[in-house]
Amino acid sequence: MHVNPFGPFRREHTSGGVTVYEYERGLMYRCGKLERVLEAGYYRLWPWSGCRLVVVDVRRTHLHGGGHKVLTADQVPATLHLSADYEVSDVVAAVQRVVDFRGQLSRDLELAARAAASVPFEALLGQRGRLNDDILEAVRKSACGYGLHVHQAGLQDVVIAPQTRQRLRRQADAKRRGGRGRTVEAAANGVAAG
Numbered sequence: 213m214h215v216n217p218f219g220p221f222r223r224e225h226t227s228g229g230v231t232v233y234e235y236e237r238g239l240m241y242r243c244g245k246l247e248r249v250l251e252a253g254y255y256r257l258w259p260w261s262g263c264r265l266v267v268v269d270v271r272r273t274h275l276h277g278g279g280h281k282v283l284t285a286d287q288v289p290a291t292l293h294l295s296a297d298y299e300v301s302d303v304v305a306a307v308q309r310v311v312d313f314r315g316q317l318s319r320d321l322e323l324a325a326r327a328a329a330s331v332p333f334e335a336l337l338g339q340r341g342r343l344n345d346d347i348l349e350a351v352r353k354s355a356c357g358y359g360l361h362v363h364q365a366g367l368q369d370v371v372i373a374p375q376t377r378q379r380l381r382r383q384a385d386a387k388r389r390g391g392r393g394r395t396v397e398a399a400a401n402g403v404a405a406g
Contacts, residue, residue, distance in 0.1 A: 221269045221314060222307070227259040232267055237303040239266040249303060266307055272299040272363065275314060277321045279371070288333040288380070290372050294321050296351060296365040305359030317355055321365060324350035333372075333380070340367055 231254050232238040238250035241264045250265070257263050277294035284290060296317060300306045310316040327350065328343045329336055336343065344366030351365045372380070 221273070223267045225257055225265045225267070226263070227257050230255045230257060230265050230267065232265075235271045236267050236269055237300075239268070239303065239307055240264075241266070246304065246308070268300060268303050268307060270300040270303060272297060275317055275321070276368070277318050277325075280322050280325060282326055282329045284333045284336055285330055286332040288372065288376060290329070290333065290336065290370050292325050292329060292367055293369040293371070294325050294347075294366070295368045296321050297363040298355065298360045298365075299363070300359055301356075301361040302359035305357070307359075309358040313358055313360060316358060317351070317360060317362075320351050320354045321347070324354075324365070325367065336370060343367060 230238070232250055232252050234252045236252070238255070240247045240250055240255075243262045255265065257265055275296045275298065277296070279291040279293060281289065281291050298317060300313070306313045324347045328346045331339070331343075347367070348362065348365045352362045355362045
């Protein structure tokens with residue numbers, strides 16, 4: 213059985229009967245050259261014709277970008293879970309400008325999130341709306357170049373390690389007490405708080 217490396221979003225045929233559904237578009241190549249974009253319908257490919265048909269799903273879909281580890285401006289390690297909703301707006305660009313448009317969108321999403329996450333941890337949590345707008349703008353601009361229209365993109369979740377969470381909680385408690393005397397963090401390091 214042939215495994216499609218692009219998943220259910222793209223399939224290729226060189227012979228036989230091929231159905232292009234309403235939610236798909238087909239790119240007909242003859243001897244390596246793009247001949248035309250095919251709409252929905254049934255097409256027959258003869259093995260000796262030198263044709264290849266690439267069929268792409270153009271429906272709106274969701275991409276979940278797994279855990280991407282970042283270091284905030286104040287050196288807090290965090291794991292970002294990202295997501296994007298998109299659809300293929302230009303099937304020719306999606307197939308010909310990048311090898312894997314979903315993989316490229318995932319990389320663009322990660323790069324935009326890393327740039328947006330270069331703020332202190334409190335800002336990462338407190339300004340998520342602005343950060344999501346920044347991520348969407350950067351990803352939308354990039355994805356347009358390879359035939360995708362991004363409807364939504366941004367941070368789905370921010371996760372920190374339990375030890376980091378405890379350290380931040382101790383710092384917040386010390387700050388809430390007004391920083392009198394030695395903070396818990398400074399006491400743990402044997403340094404007097406200023």
